[in-house]
Amino acid sequence: MNAMLAVIRRDLLMVMRRKSEVLTALFFFVIVSSLFPLGIGPEPALLRKIAPGVLWVGALLATMLGLQRMFAADHADGTLEQMAISPTPLVLLVLGKIVAHWLVSGLPLVLMAPVLGIQFDLDAGALGVLMLALLLGTPLLSFIGAIGAALTLGVRGGGVLLSLLVLPLYVPALIFGAGAVESHISGMGAGGHLSLLAAILALAVFFAPWAATAALRIALE
Amino acid sequence: MSNRLINWFKFASPHAFYPLAGKMIPVFWTLAALFGAAGLWLSFFVAPTDATQGEGYRIIFIHVPTSWMSMFIYMVMAGWAAMGLSLNARLSSMMAQALAPTGALMAFLSLWTGAFWGKPMWGTWWVWDARLTSELILFFLYLGFMSLQASIDDPRRADKAGAIVALVGVVNVPIIYFSVKWWNTLHQGASVSINKSPSMAMTMLWGMLLMALCLWMYSIAVALTRVRAIILEREAHTEWVKHLSEVKP
Numbered sequence: 001m002n003a004m005l006a007v008i009r010r011d012l013l014m015v016m017r018r019k020s021e022v023l024t025a026l027f028f029f030v031i032v033s034s035l036f037p038l039g040i041g042p043e044p045a046l047l048r049k050i051a052p053g054v055l056w057v058g059a060l061l062a063t064m065l066g067l068q069r070m071f072a073a074d075h076a077d078g079t080l081e082q083m084a085i086s087p088t089p090l091v092l093l094v095l096g097k098i099v100a101h102w103l104v105s106g107l108p109l110v111l112m113a114p115v116l117g118i119q120f121d122l123d124a125g126a127l128g129v130l131m132l133a134l135l136l137g138t139p140l141l142s143f144i145g146a147i148g149a150a151l152t153l154g155v156r157g158g159g160v161l162l163s164l165l166v167l168p169l170y171v172p173a174l175i176f177g178a179g180a181v182e183s184h185i186s187g188m189g190a191g192g193h194l195s196l197l198a199a200i201l202a203l204a205v206f207f208a209p210w211a212a213t214a215a216l217r218i219a220l221e
Numbered sequence: 222m223s224n225r226l227i228n229w230f231k232f233a234s235p236h237a238f239y240p241l242a243g244k245m246i247p248v249f250w251t252l253a254a255l256f257g258a259a260g261l262w263l264s265f266f267v268a269p270t271d272a273t274q275g276e277g278y279r280i281i282f283i284h285v286p287t288s289w290m291s292m293f294i295y296m297v298m299a300g301w302a303a304m305g306l307s308l309n310a311r312l313s314s315m316m317a318q319a320l321a322p323t324g325a326l327m328a329f330l331s332l333w334t335g336a337f338w339g340k341p342m343w344g345t346w347w348v349w350d351a352r353l354t355s356e357l358i359l360f361f362l363y364l365g366f367m368s369l370q371a372s373i374d375d376p377r378r379a380d381k382a383g384a385i386v387a388l389v390g391v392v393n394v395p396i397i398y399f400s401v402k403w404w405n406t407l408h409q410g411a412s413v414s415i416n417k418s419p420s421m422a423m424t425m426l427w428g429m430l431l432m433a434l435c436l437w438m439y440s441i442a443v444a445l446t447r448v449r450a451i452i453l454e455r456e457a458h459t460e461w462v463k464h465l466s467e468v469k470p
Contacts, residue, residue, distance in 0.1 A: 151382050156372050168361040172400040218381040
């Protein structure tokens with residue numbers, strides 16, 4: 001457990017030393033979301049309708065940006081091999097890295113989303129649901145993405161391949177995440193969608209670290 | 222004589238499986254041709270013209286079997302991949318690798334023929350129906366599996382990485398299907414549904430089943446042909462491959 005916390009601390013510390021990586025993903029999210037109104041037109045009714053989908057797709061792509069770096073640097077300098085032979089189970093260390101990835105690339109999106117939501121003329125209630133959905137959904141993106149990141153470690157053309165592998169698996173998160181905001185706006189209540197999102201997250205928290213660990217061991221062979 | 226007729230594990234080695242596959246391929250091609258001839262005859266000459274859909278409905282005789290096969294092959298592929306991962310058996314992973322292109326072909330054909338069927342029946346090439354969407358995502362999963370395997374140079378690592386993708390995909394396919402289904406009902410986008418089609422005549426069902434059997438046999442034959450090629454490629458350094466008559470210059 002202590003080792004896991006140490007991994008999280010270390011990853012956060014390394015990100016703090018090079019802030020540009022976090023900020024790049026965050027600005028990517030902001031810019032992509034701001035491009036849609038320019039392309040589609042400024043009518044508030046239409047923007048309100050597309051807001052959940054656009055913000056979610058933006059969050060999906062912004063998370064993808066940082067995924068490849070989740071294990072790449074540690075793999076390059078041999079840290080990953082040291083982690084694999086350390087007495088602490090590798091699963092825990094992988095879990096720590098996933099949590100650190102979420103803190104770095106998921107949490108800022110959650111905090112930024114309401115500001116962007118205002119651009120799309122969402123009301124306070126919808127903004128709350130959007131934040132809640134992203135709070136449940138972005139960890140899911142990190143967990144599923146970790147499997148893809150581990151599988152494509154050190155593979156030619158890893159970046160494109162990673163999106164091909166991971167994006168189809170993101171579909172449920174996108175549907176329930178954007179659906180929660182949409183059904184709140186249409187007055188049906190977001191409870192069902194959020195529960196399903198939380199259920200998938202629970203599954204992913206349990207299974208994804210194992211799958212990612214198995215993939216890492218294959219990459220390290 | 223041993224109490225077991227065949228020692229199945231014997232054929233887990235590529236060396237023993239290679240000639241066996243060579244013997245089985247013509248059998249499955251013959252079966253595919255027989256089932257195909259019967260199925261096509263039944264679906265084109267015996268099955269009655271549909272009262273509401275006219276002659277155009279006959280495309281379901283290829284559309285439905287390809288959809289079935291695309292899902293079934295994914296399951297079989299994941300099964301082989303799991304076996305390859307857990308038993309560390311090379312041949313199982315080769316089978317998984319050999320099945321993937323056929324599965325992708327089936328998924329693609331299913332989407333393509335579905336579009337051809339949808340245009341005259343629904344008036345549109347594509348609707349965001351739950352089945353169509355999940356079939357599309359299944360196609361993407363096949364592509365992901367194939368491109369991951371293709372981009373890893375070490376074949377054993379490619380096998381294992383592919384196996385993990387296939388297994389993660391198997392867990393996700395039901396989740397994706399239901400999420401798309403609920404998404405679709407909430408949006409109420411498509412006013413047409415495949416479920417509302419009138420109950421089928423017995424001959425139509427038989428036509429579909431025969432065509433499904435035909436495609437099944439075809440898939441086995443093609444997968445075996447491909448697995449033989451993969452064996453030759455990977456075992457090229459071994460003595461027995463060098464002594465094969467088809468390899469000698």
